[in-house]
Amino acid sequence: MSLKRKDxxxxxxxxxxxxxxxxxxxxxxxxxxxxxxxxxxxxxxKTVVNxxxxxxxxxxxxxxxxxxxxxxxxxxxxxxxxxxVKGETLLDTARNIExxxxxxxxxxxxxxxxxxxxxxxVRSSVINAGDGWHEHPTQGLLDLFTIKEKKGRLSGLSVAxxxxxxxxxxxxxxxxxxxxxxxxxxxxxxxxxxxxxxERMGVKVFxxxxxxxxxxxxxxxxxxxxxxxxxxxxxxxREYATLYGLNSERVQRTGTDLLVMHPGPINRGVEISxxxxxxxxxxxxDQVSNGVAVRMGLxxxxxxxx
Amino acid sequence: xxxxxxxxxxxxxxxxxHEMGRALTRIAHEIVxxxxxxxxxALVGIRTAGVPLAKxxxxxxxxxxxxxxxxxxxxxxxxxxxxxxRKNQPVLKRTDITFxxxxxxxxxxxxxxxxxxxxxxxxxxxxxxGRPAEIQLAVLIDRGHRQLPIRANYVGKNIPTSRDxxxxxxxxxxxxxxxxxxxxxxxxxxxx
Numbered sequence: 335m336s337l338k339r340k341d342x343x344x345x346x347x348x349x350x351x352x353x354x355x356x357x358x359x360x361x362x363x364x365x366x367x368x369x370x371x372x373x374x375x376x377x378x379x380k381t382v383v384n385x386x387x388x389x390x391x392x393x394x395x396x397x398x399x400x401x402x403x404x405x406x407x408x409x410x411x412x413x414x415x416x417x418x419v420k421g422e423t424l425l426d427t428a429r430n431i432e433x434x435x436x437x438x439x440x441x442x443x444x445x446x447x448x449x450x451x452x453x454x455x456v457r458s459s460v461i462n463a464g465d466g467w468h469e470h471p472t473q474g475l476l477d478l479f480t481i482k483e484k485k486g487r488l489s490g491l492s493v494a495x496x497x498x499x500x501x502x503x504x505x506x507x508x509x510x511x512x513x514x515x516x517x518x519x520x521x522x523x524x525x526x527x528x529x530x531x532x533e534r535m536g537v538k539v540f541x542x543x544x545x546x547x548x549x550x551x552x553x554x555x556x557x558x559x560x561x562x563x564x565x566x567x568x569x570x571x572r573e574y575a576t577l578y579g580l581n582s583e584r585v586q587r588t589g590t591d592l593l594v595m596h597p598g599p600i601n602r603g604v605e606i607s608x609x610x611x612x613x614x615x616x617x618x619x620d621q622v623s624n625g626v627a628v629r630m631g632l633x634x635x636x637x638x639x640x
Numbered sequence: 641x642x643x644x645x646x647x648x649x650x651x652x653x654x655x656x657x658h659e660m661g662r663a664l665t666r667i668a669h670e671i672v673x674x675x676x677x678x679x680x681x682a683l684v685g686i687r688t689a690g691v692p693l694a695k696x697x698x699x700x701x702x703x704x705x706x707x708x709x710x711x712x713x714x715x716x717x718x719x720x721x722x723x724x725x726r727k728n729q730p731v732l733k734r735t736d737i738t739f740x741x742x743x744x745x746x747x748x749x750x751x752x753x754x755x756x757x758x759x760x761x762x763x764x765x766x767x768x769x770g771r772p773a774e775i776q777l778a779v780l781i782d783r784g785h786r787q788l789p790i791r792a793n794y795v796g797k798n799i800p801t802s803r804d805x806x807x808x809x810x811x812x813x814x815x816x817x818x819x820x821x822x823x824x825x826x827x828x829x830x831x832x
Binding site: 337362 | 736
């Protein structure tokens with residue numbers, strides 16, 4: 335089977351078979367990243383453009399590293415240093431980039447649906463690297479990859495996603511991804527951070543973290559996005575940390591060999607305690623290295639399509 | 641190589657399991673003789689069929705020299721020269737070479753030598769892993785029609801073929817009984 339699509343825009347549009355295919359394609363690239371010479375010639379002569387309209391360090395670095403390890407040429411394009419400040423639209427910017435014969439455009443944008451609308455207008459493959467509060471599909475894929483690597487399976491696992499689910503594209507991609515692969519999903523957070531009607535997606539909703547803990551195999555902690563929301567969603571940081579922070583005691587309470595994940599960057603002492611973040615159960619740094627492998631696999635698959 | 645789909649085309653037998661065993665035994669002896677023992681020697685099988693063949697050679701060499709030579713598995717997909725020119729993405733598998741190949745004599749092992757493009761890709765792949773002292777090539781079948789200046793050091797059997805014939809090596813490890821057959825224009829697509 336091969337991936338018969340030009341773009342990767344969301345997890346919700348992928349079939350479980352396509353997800354499996356991408357996860358399998360990522361596997362050999364882990365070995366490449368462990369080599370002394372971390373480079374293979376698969377995308378030699380191709381051009382990858384990182385088009386980031388929102389600040390991002392780790393995602394853009396991860397994409398850049400992935401493309402470089404595949405031998406592609408990489409251009410990083412961010413609005414501060416470009417003509418966007420001069421009033422050019424997203425589409426005009428992208429058409430300019432396309433005229434430079436870009437094969438893959440990696441787009442991050444603050445508007446939901448930006449990647450999809452771009453994909454309709456350019457011939458290049460478009461990878462959504464986060465659009466507004468909509469999706470962040472490569473994060474969803476790398477989370478699946480990490481869970482599968484550590485737990486050996488996805489189906490039948492119980493996964494809790496904790497924090498500001500309403501304003502998290504990571505959460506949305508993770509929920510779609512996990513449900514498609516047969517996992518049970520519990521979302522945990524104060525009612526101000528849980529979107530209305532989210533249970534219609536097929537998840538269980540908890541406002542009490544402790545009640546969601548028993549039997550949970552994986553906990554994905556979301557970052558408290560202080561810069562995005564101010565402090566209006568909860569009374570104080572201290573209260574948030576007490577009610578929704580992950581500490582050793584809560585890890586104990588799951589009664590399982592818990593896997594702890596976090597998309598980063600972590601706020602130590604807020605959503606996750608020092609001991610848990612540095613414990614052997616935390617796969618936070620594995621997520622980072624797996625992210626490069628997953629993005630390599632994805633770009634390899636997309637670049638093979640005529 | 642995977643088994644054939646739909647109606648199997650006409651098979652002309654070329655080698656049975658016994659002949660295959662003898663050819664591999666001779667190759668193993670030649671490897672040991674040419675390299676004056678097994679010091680600094682390593683075997684690397686090219687996925688898929690080269691891997692079980694390399695394992696068999698390792699076993700025969702163990703019987704001759706009482707030494708296990710290091711064995712690796714190489715996937716050449718990312719080094720192919722026809723990437724992006726095919727309708728389907730070739731299936732990626734993992735390269736598994738856990739030892740340092742620098743300064744070793746590496747014997748590449750594959751089932752069929754045809755255009756030589758697979759071997760070119762394999763050599764590029766090996767070079768990215770280190771600097772071997774020497775690369776040698778062992779194949780079960782050499783069917784001619786080279787498109788690159790490549791020659792095997794050890795050959796199980798030379799078989800004259802026409803370009804549109806298809807040579808298939810079936811191995812027990814891959815779910816068949818051991819044999820080599822010629823198939824009439826059965827659509828050789830896997831390994832150019």
